[in-house]
Amino acid sequence: LARGAGDNVSFVNFGSHTGTHVDAARHFFDDGRPVDQIPLEHLIGPALVIEFGNDIRAVGRAELEAHDLSGVTRVLLKTRNSTYLTQDARFHQDYTYLAPDGAEYLVALGVQLVGIDYLSIEQLHSEHHMTHRTLLEHDVVIVEGVQLDAVPAGTYEFICLPLRLEGCDGAPARALLIATDDA
Numbered sequence: 324l325a326r327g328a329g330d331n332v333s334f335v336n337f338g339s340h341t342g343t344h345v346d347a348a349r350h351f352f353d354d355g356r357p358v359d360q361i362p363l364e365h366l367i368g369p370a371l372v373i374e375f376g377n378d379i380r381a382v383g384r385a386e387l388e389a390h391d392l393s394g395v396t397r398v399l400l401k402t403r404n405s406t407y408l409t410q411d412a413r414f415h416q417d418y419t420y421l422a423p424d425g426a427e428y429l430v431a432l433g434v435q436l437v438g439i440d441y442l443s444i445e446q447l448h449s450e451h452h453m454t455h456r457t458l459l460e461h462d463v464v465i466v467e468g469v470q471l472d473a474v475p476a477g478t479y480e481f482i483c484l485p486l487r488l489e490g491c492d493g494a495p496a497r498a499l500l501i502a503t504d505d506a
Contacts, residue, residue, distance in 0.1 A: 339493045345485040346444075346465035350492040351455050356462060358494045359487045365435045365464050370397035370481035370500070372474055375419065377403040381446070383422035387429065397436040397481055398429060399500075404441035405472035420446045423453035430461045436483070438466035438498070469498055478503055 324331060339358075340346070345366075348355025373390050375382060382400055392398065402419035418441045421429075429437055437444065437458060444465050445454045458465055466483055480501040485494035 337495070339488065339491050339495070340442075340467070341495050343466070343468040343470065343498050344493055344495045345483065346455065346459065346467060346493045347491070348459040348462060349490070350465075351452060351459050355459060357488075357490045357492065358485050359489045359491065361464055361485070365462075366481075366483040366485070368397060368481060369395075369478055369503070370399050370436070370438075371395045371478050372399045372401055372471060372476050372500070374401040374476040375403075379403070380417070380419055381422040382419065382425050384424040384428040387425050392429075392432055392434075395432070396434055397438075398434055399438040399440075399466075399469055399471060399481070401440055401471040401474065401476065404439070405470070407441060408468065408470050409472050415441075416447050418443070418447070420444060421454050422446075423451075423457060426454045426457040426463075430457060430463060434463060436464040436466065436481075438469040438483075440469050440471045442468050466496065466498060474500060 345358055347358040347361055349357045404418050407415050421444045444467055445452060480503055483496050483498040485496035488494045
């Protein structure tokens with residue numbers, strides 16, 4: 324506008340796994356479901372936010388079994404990572420992650436979506452990528468970078484809308500939690 328244009332138009336350039344984002348099965352499997360084919364019913368509905376103490380570095384089966392997950396289809400993991408996204412811009416290599424046995428347990432329960440409060444659900448430098456592979460091969464949607472620092476544990480209505488990028492392995496998303504009577 325300052326140079327006489329009729330409007331402002333910005334150019335945005337970023338990766339498919341930037342900020343809060345969704346990992347689709349295509350992220351680890353060439354024939355996996357791309358982000359634009361994830362059913363909306365996996366991305367929208369009740370979600371349980373589970374909070375773990377600062378002493379937990381890996382969320383495994385034992386940590387998950389301490390919570391009642393019967394009938395839960397969407398789980399959001401709130402860990403010590405929550406403050407990293409909002410209070411400390413540097414990358415933390417020792418972030419809390421979902422351990423492979425935790426992923427196996429969630430798949431066995433029939434969970435359709437798992438979110439975590441950091442940039443990856445997998446342990447840093449994991450050579451096997453078993454957490455991602457276990458979840459994604461069973462069409463469990465992964466949402467990474469969910470900002471949960473101001474969210475108490477409880478049940479919420481969850482709405483997660485990734486950019487609809489045709490054939491893509493993932494996409495930035497807008498994720499919302501709406502308080503219910505259970506929260």
